[in-house]
Amino acid sequence: MSQSDEQLYTFGLIDEDAKREIRRSLLKAVALPGHQVPFASRDMPIARGWGTGGLQITLAIITPTDTLKVIDQGDDASVNAVNLRRLITRTTGVATTVDTKAATLIQSRHRIPEERLRSDQILVLQVPMVDPLRWVEPNLERATVMHGEADYARMWVYMYESVVKAGDLRIASQYPVIVNSRYMMDTTPIPRWDVMRLHMAETLFLFGAGREKRIYAVPPYTPVAPLEFEDYPFRTEYQPGQRCARCGAEESFLTSHFVPGPHGGGAWVASCSDTSYCDQRLTGQG
Template sequence: MTRLHHFAFFDEGSKKEIRRTILKAISIPGYQVPFSSREMPIARGWGTGGLQVTLSIIGKDDVLKVIDQGSDESVNAVNIKKLVEKTTGIAITEGTAEATIIQSRHRIPEQPLTEGQVLVLQVPAPEPLRSVEKSERQTKILHAEEEYSGAWLQLFEQIMKYGQTKTGADHPVYVADRYVMAPSPIPRFDNHKMNHSEALILLGAGREKKIYAVPPYTDVRSLAFEDYPFTVESFVEQACHLCGATDTFLDEIIDADKDKVYYQCNDSHHCLAQVNGAIKGKGDISYA
């Protein structure tokens, strides 16, 4: 039977070019390295950058986990898994600990990552200075000169207007005390997971044609003023209604029929694992 595609979709030349870009990104933590973004069988804006990184580094012995905003079963996550599985034949898992490569959109898993794992984050807007400087040429100069007053000014204006920073997701971070980096649209709650992470973190932006990285055990800190320290989303006095967790990122669920609001872990697999671990001798449960 004739194979109609290369292993992991790309030809070897394409994978080598992307891997060279990844190596350069690892060598200069937080620096955005341009690359020749390929056409993919999914639309740009649906994770093509992260997918290109994953397809370029994946091997036959790897195990892949794909999540989208904490869910293993979203349309985006399922379609990416189908493409990778069809073009590689590798094992797919929902377990964070079992995965060697984790591709994610908008979240870092709740379970701490370990040495040997690779986290690939999908990035829509890799340039943290784009909102203050539209010129790509000029942002390159600002990064080269380590001129980040525009990023600081944005935070200052938010404090003056709202009494606190209002960045929501994608709060900029300093990497290795050198580059200001967009961490992808992860919530502020996840920023600290990048700091001295045991896993390699790769970030890919297909539409913007950029790859950047945070090597293991790299210092990553969120931008903040000394008198207005960085804060994360607060879920004080709230707990997941399924597993009872109080230390995870929670989604607010509104039940209009019952006129009730409850909270649930955003990381669906982590939550389910906690529930199944707590119910011993009663069999596993699911969200179905």
């Protein structure tokens, strides 16, 4: 890319007015943890539903000195992560890394990295569907009133029915939580595994939904409580005896891949979803 091409864009692609609007929404979101703040959600050079919400937040807050990490399902090398990373670096010129510890700004879909995040880091999450109440109240206007009045009884009935029908809280991802004892928030499609990482964390978590035009946040040291019952407590996906086939980790979130055998057939193999974590364990740096 030549010098003249880059001049076609402002730093971070989107114009300064749009950034300012997003930053204002972010400030409001931080001030009201878990509350969904509307924002304009500009058109981006990628399709809505492919991470435009997270991308806009990243571009609104990124600075030239940031070190960026982009992951998708914990993977730094997936197509979506690579595309987003390329777009951000080309329009900002910031350094990138796959090392969670080295990153100052992390954009992610579906996961919070295994390594404990620090107070000098920000995690931006791409959100597909915003409102946890959509399961029980499809009408957005009414759902907004319910949030306003902290009227979450119906969601609790939904959880009750989940226990009654499945014998357990069978919600794999998008697990509803109460943030700061006030707003009910969807945890985006992060697995239950990562939900408690939001609780009293040192890091600022920002959530952006481009399609639904909403921003929300969990600031550092904010209590985050999953919906649970005394006799059916919240549980992660942890299975005793699980381990990563690559690095042998027993305390990480695993995904399974189908590995074809050399002579046809094959087998499902479980490995760490967080590839950088896995790689670092393998090379002995972790």
